[in-house]
Amino acid sequence: MITRPAATPAFLVLEDGRTFRGRAYGAVGKTFGEAVFSTGMTGYQETLTDPSYHRQVVVMTAPHVGNTGVNDDDAESSRIWVAGYVVRDPARVSSNWRARRSLDDELAAQGVVGISGIDTRALTRHLRERGVMRVGIFSGSALAGGSTESPIDAGTLLAEVRRAPEMTGADLVGQVTTTQPYVVPAVGTRRFTVAAIDLGIKGTTSHRMAERGIEVHVLPADATVEDVYTVVPDGVFLPNGPGDPGTADLTVIRAVLERGTPLFGICLGNQLLGRALGFSTYKLKYGHRGINQPVQDRSTGKIEITAHNHGFAVEAPLDAVSGTPYGRVEVSHVCLNDDVVEGLRLLDRPAFSVQYHPEAAAGPHDAVHLFDRFVSLMESQRA
Ligand SMILES: NC(=O)CC[C@H](N)C(=O)O
DSSP states (O other): OOOOOTTOEEEEEETTSOEEEEEEEEBOSEEEEEEEEEOOSSOHHHHHTOGGGBTEEEEESSSEEOTTOBOSSOOSSSSOOBSEEEESEEOSSOOOTTOOBOHHHHHHHTTOEEEESSOHHHHHHHHHHHOOEEEEEEEGGGGTTSOSSSOSOHHHHHHHHHHSOOSTTOOOHHHHSOSSOEEEOOSSSOOEEEEEEOSSOOHHHHHHHHTTTEEEEEEOTTOOHHHHHHTOOSEEEEOOOSSOGGGOOOHHHHHHHHHTOOEEEETHHHHHHHHHHTOEEEEEEEEEEEEEEEEEETTTOOEEEEEEEEEEEEEOOTTSOEEETTEEEEEEEEETTTOOEEEEEESSSSEEEESSOTTOSSSOSTTTTHHHHHHHHHHHHHO
16 A cells, blocks of 8 residues: 555646646656547546556546456556546545455556546636647645745756647657567467557457457567568567657558558558558647547447547548549548548458457447458458
8 A cells, every 4th residue: 555645736837828726646757748528427447557558647537437446457568658638536445346446546556647626627628729739747745845835946847847748749659569479379379460550558458369260370560561561470560659640651451461461450551551551640630539439430320439539630531532642531430529530341352440449448348349350351361
């Protein structure tokens, strides 16, 4: 049990100068990142350990966070990746049979600086109006010299926030990827072999493939075309990941498209497929994060409620088939809230992608069938 003085004051300072005063939550100190909000009401352990959140300070719109503590089963990677965590009203007691630690203790143990007791509704509305921006959280000695009522010098803190790196142009995949290849064995009989390029893959994603008879070879992000084909893959998988998709090297993806190997991408993988095809990507004003986003699959007309975590999106014509160096491409999925491109499908090659998280960790399982679509695509290419 980690103890800290009760009600250590903390300040959240946005890059535009707006400041919130609250209490330290998790580690005491200071941190910087991009302030983003998530509307997920459950699944905070999965959110915190999703490598796509690297360098982001996550504001939870759900007011009460930490109720089920932290367990030994639900982490999506080996550590917490968020740069900071902002909650309204943290649970004082963890109440779940799987809980091993409190969320507060886990954040502190992993050195993740957070803040609680602030008006997260006001903060979220501010970010919705102004757009995501850089933020700093300061507590303990980061405020030394000040009174407990106000920061030492708001100008000094603000200047620090404004010196923090921006998300636009951030090349972060190299900081989250595995350094060594590893294999996630198929559950039961192996039917397919897939090379997954680790841009920030979540544990559940590999598991969703493994339970469909796929042996998943997870390769470091800097894997070469040769590394990928040494695996002799039936398909190539591009997962989610942090940072700006505009910074990625697309050589491997283009080689995979060229050879016609079945390809499935999610989230950052969708953005990289889009870029490899010649589309551009752009930054959304405040992004999509949460587990309640309605997306229409235009091939079936069905609407799925899906898990999202993206701050960038692909720019592609919604209602026209586009010609690309790899044949015709259509926008297969669209977000019903704001018409953002949520999926791409090639009509002349076996490749498709979605901007959201069909692995659903956390989130509704409406889109998990997309892994079956990947299996069908690999099957059809074999025949
Ligand atoms: N979850 C992801 O893969 C996110 C992709 C990208 N980093 C974005 O913010 O849009």
